Amino acid sequence: MEIVRLKDIKKIYKSKNEEVEALKSISLTINEGEMVAVMGPSGSGKSTLLHIIGLIDTPTEGSIEIDNKDVSKLNLSKFRNEYIGFVFQLSYLLPEFTALENVMMPLLISKKEKPKEKAINILKKLGLEHRVNHKPSQLSGGEQQRVAIARAIVNNPKILVADEPTGNLDSENTKIVMEIFKNLNKEKNTTIIIATHDIEVAKNCDRIIYIKDGKILKEEKAFERV
Ligand code: ADP
Ligand code: ADP
Secondary structure (H helix, E strand, O other), rough: OEEEEEEEEEEEEEEEOOOOEEEEEEEEEEEOOOOEEOOOOOOOHHHHHHHHHHOOOOOEEEEEEEEEEEEOOOOHHHHHHHHEEEEEOOOOOOOOOOHHHHHHHHHOOOOOOHHHHHHHHHHHHOOOOOOOOOOOOHHHHHHHHHHHHHHOOOOOOEEEEEEEOOOOOOOOHHHHHHHHHHHHHHHOOOOEEEEEHHHHHHHHOOEEEEEOEEEEEEEEHHHHHO
């Protein structure tokens, strides 16, 4: 079943004296439970594409359906909270709050029951039980990113969007993060979309979409790889 359907997406950034056409005409479908990598040179439009799929930014033209719903007709912030988790290259944790409080935040916002238990459970799953009461500055880069992932998935999103999630991590922590994503994909059938420069990260995915100059250059399915 298709969970993401983009049709003729264009994105133009306008500023005082210039326009940048970041996405030119992107049509793309992603199936539920699929794990997709988006690769391409810096400036090719990966972040813009992920922001649009993640409902953080809106396209200039084109349509987006998520789970067969036309998102232009929805209350975006509510829908985003229920459907989508987003992980950035930098963890963007709230520095004044502990790991546990950071992870509880989305549950409090959406008024879920037992936020503390749920947040502790997910932190345990990601191997952070000994870090729940630490603040971000007391954590290593890899731990901070795992807390950010815990925060993104604690609400059980159907779709996890990750923009260069391993861009600041060493190879050991990159492996740990990819194991977390693969488990989530297998156990919960979460659809995962990852922008990355790292071919080793992309090789873990079912499909690689290569973009260049705001267009899809080619796609490659895992089973087609030699
Ligand atoms: P990538 O993630 O592949 O590096 P981006 O989506 O960040 O690519 O950027 C695509 C193009 O759009 C680049 O030319 C970039 O400079 C431009 N761009 C991205 N965000 C903005 C913005 N907020 N305002 C103006 N231009 C932007
Ligand atoms: P990455 O290549 O890691 O995706 P970028 O450096 O392209 O990151 O972009 C980082 C942030 O800066 C993004 O939020 C993007 O929208 C914004 N950005 C990128 N290019 C521009 C630009 N030319 N003008 C304004 N904002 C930009």
